[in-house]
Amino acid sequence: MDKTEAQITRRNLLYGVAGAAVLLGLGGATKYAFGTTPLLRPPGGQDEERFLAACIKCDRCRSACPYDAISVASVNDGLLNARTPRMTFRIGRYSASKKPTEGVFAGEGKGFCNFCGLCIKNCPTEALRPFDPETERIGRAVIEEGLCIAFHNEGGCRKCVDECPFGAITLNAQSRPVIDEALCNGCGVCENICPSNTYRSYQGSNRRGVNVEATDERRPQ
Ligand code: SF4
Ligand code: SF4
Ligand code: SF4
Numbered sequence: 285m286d287k288t289e290a291q292i293t294r295r296n297l298l299y300g301v302a303g304a305a306v307l308l309g310l311g312g313a314t315k316y317a318f319g320t321t322p323l324l325r326p327p328g329g330q331d332e333e334r335f336l337a338a339c340i341k342c343d344r345c346r347s348a349c350p351y352d353a354i355s356v357a358s359v360n361d362g363l364l365n366a367r368t369p370r371m372t373f374r375i376g377r378y379s380a381s382k383k384p385t386e387g388v389f390a391g392e393g394k395g396f397c398n399f400c401g402l403c404i405k406n407c408p409t410e411a412l413r414p415f416d417p418e419t420e421r422i423g424r425a426v427i428e429e430g431l432c433i434a435f436h437n438e439g440g441c442r443k444c445v446d447e448c449p450f451g452a453i454t455l456n457a458q459s460r461p462v463i464d465e466a467l468c469n470g471c472g473v474c475e476n477i478c479p480s481n482t483y484r485s486y487q488g489s490n491r492r493g494v495n496v497e498a499t500d501e502r503r504p505q
Pocket of ligand 1: 326327348349350351352353354387396397398399400401402403404
């Protein structure tokens with residue numbers, strides 16, 4: 285290798301390192317601004333870009349929710365997300381046995397979305413738009429095989445299958461739950477009632493055997 289080639293190679297290396305540093309810096313800035321995991325928004329707030337542009341962080345949607353299904357994001361969720369509403373399915377307990385306070389399916393208690401629309405009605409900026417639980421979704425339920433009891437003990441649990449108000453979960457031939465994405469609208473009942481990991485959150489994870497996750501994909505019809 286002559287001197288010129290060595291200089292070019294060294295220059296390329298420096299450009300490479302500098303480029304990687306800039307990318308890492310940008311990645312870090314993006315993580316700082318938007319967090320690492322997309323947030324599950326209340327009904328009608330699924331277009332994240334439009335939602336963030338319109339939400340004034342007034343907290344009215346959270347105050348209006350009769351099921352305590354909305355909480356407030358913190359700076360740990362990204363600086364731009366701080367104080368915006370996010371769904372939570374951990375406060376209280378769903379019960380199918382009683383008439384609903386508000387909403388579209390029979391179910392009382394707290395910690396799930398019954399699509400009553402009060403958050404949308406109380407939003408002053410239309411950050412939350414009209415939402416149809418028959419065709420749209422807040423997010424999608426995803427089975428976490430490592431935590432779902434039925435994956436470790438055949439026939440050991442079928443609670444989400446029995447309780448899903450929309451018939452979106454069935455058992456396969458191995459008695460393991462399977463989500464039908466065409467029927468799931470992300471109501472959160474399954475996550476709320478899943479018994480897996482309920483008492484172990486202090487061990488570092490608050491994931492359950494089924495969790496509702498944000499998605500920008502439309503619900504398959
Ligand atoms: S639709 Fe009703 S139950 Fe669902 S998040 Fe909004 S206020 Fe809560
Ligand atoms: S009511 Fe609307 S503007 Fe206010 S925090 Fe909720 S989504 Fe944002
Ligand atoms: S699978 Fe879970 S989130 Fe989806 S509709 Fe059924 S209970 Fe609701």
